[in-house]
Amino acid sequence: MKMTAPEGLAVWLDRLAQEVNLIAPREIDGVLLYRPVRNSGEIVWEFTRPLLSIKEAFFPATERLLTIEKIGQQIKLTETLPKGEQVIFGVRPCDARGIKMLEALFTDTEPSDPYFTQRRENTTLIGLACRTMGATCFCTSLGGAPDDPGDMDVMLYEVENGFVIQVMTEKGQALLSRFSLETDDISENESEFRASYLCEQAERIVIPEMNAWAVKFDDPYWEQVSERCLSCRICAYVCPTCRCFDVRDEDLLSGNGHNQSERIRCWDSCAREAYRRIAGGHNPRQAKGQRLRNRFLCKFDYYPRQSALGTAACTGCGRCIDACPVNIDITEVMQHIVEVSQ
């Protein structure tokens, strides 16, 4: 295997930042986010996980789909597919799995979404294995691992004198060929190395069986646990796999006197009261309990049946637990389902 010294890696990242859109964990006003960086000095190296997942780089919070120009009687539509190569550095294994789950839905399920798919094709993921699990992390309970390279293009493992490099895909190899990284050979093979890369791997919680959720559809628990829910939707926004969106047109300021607007899509969440309301006012999910139930059943019952992956749409990143202002904890919900189904 090969490894690189921290200095060599920094030089490499500096070069990458000059040639492509390099996105990495960066502190913005005290908040850690994946954002474009101009050089390696802006990158934060010690972190559990940024506030938002890398979902943003594939499915932005607000994204233009097309522009609409009215010129007299004429209408001109211009589709605005994303362009440009991006490399994301410092990707956590949970976030890379999240992208795979979104890909199953956006790209692999016909018709594919050209916006997400284009960004996925234009992006290379450079993973950074977690040395420890955060207090609210539970990826190991959902088949993930803090050092799982499975969904990366290149995986880096921090060791005493630098970073061990594992190339996972041709795309990762191509990036390393284009931008050469100073490396040293090390004698260990992968299994020896992985065994020595110490990280706690215990499963932290018990995950309910997929079929246990539907049985609890009419459980009064949903109404109880939702009493304190503020329908603020932060759980969906920080989630690496939540993907619901809204579409609308917004006016654009235009210098040439033409009437211009853009069609955008923006993140939405099933916690929102109007989410399922139809014209005329009927709302089959009027109650908060019905909406919160949908959030959990979507992840653990509906998505596994809809997606070719067949897995739960949860990576165990724990972001929703940290973000919830009223302490609704996805692992507690799962424990309830496990207990009542026994």
Next chain:
Amino acid sequence: MILSECKNGHNPLVPYLGKLVKVRDLASEIKLFSVEMLDGGREALGSYFPGQFAFLSAFGVGEAPFGIASTPRRSSTLDFAVNRLGSVTNELHLLGEGDFVGVRGPLGNWFPMDEFKGKNLIVLGGGIGGAPLRPVIQTVLDNRQNYGHFTILWAARHPSLLVFTDEYDEWRSAPDTRLHLTVDQPDAVWDHNVGLITELLEKVSPSPEDAVSITCGPPVMIYYVNKVLDKLGFKPEQNYVTLEARMHCGVGKCGRCNLGEKLVCVDGPVFSMADVGKLSESFL
């Protein structure tokens, strides 16, 4: 002249351009828009089936899904009945003949009209829910010999909200076809049934033998109509409905229209009540 720089044949989120060639009042606050597709939309929307839907764009405001109210056999335009209820429909109502709209579709599944051949059909439409049933009615009338007894139960809250009133004579005069009208709130000149469509259904009491029912209307109407159909001996497999849901993509991505694990946009909007019964979540 129209400009469209989109190579939009492959982008399911970009609409095709269409021109409003006819706009007419259908009922109170409900207009019927006839859209002539332009450029690539001619082919993409040249073929579609009864029960399918499409998104209509009011450019600058947004888009919303509507059942297609025409058949390609009868009409070279696409017809949409639009009730003025929100921002998109309000903007659409401001448009007139010659104005441009966007159309994405055809989307969703459709009524299995071939499977219905040889059967007696009961169509139940409530208010603007009649719009996606018009292609069913036209398909039956255009292929009258392929279907058995044909019964249409048509309802609205008030006579001013009944849709396609100018087509009733054609429906009534077709062979072996009965049209029953009802409103909850009659006006002075109303001389048909008064009451809910459920009451009318009990009165007409169609036989479930070799029969299929097709219902579209508000969720509460669909629910109670099917209660009465159960009572009349119809099996859930014999009862078809088309469901409405809030949706923003129509192609299974935006997540908005889920009923349990099913998505109304791609698994529907047409469901048999047997399939509805398997859903964990109620449409009501």
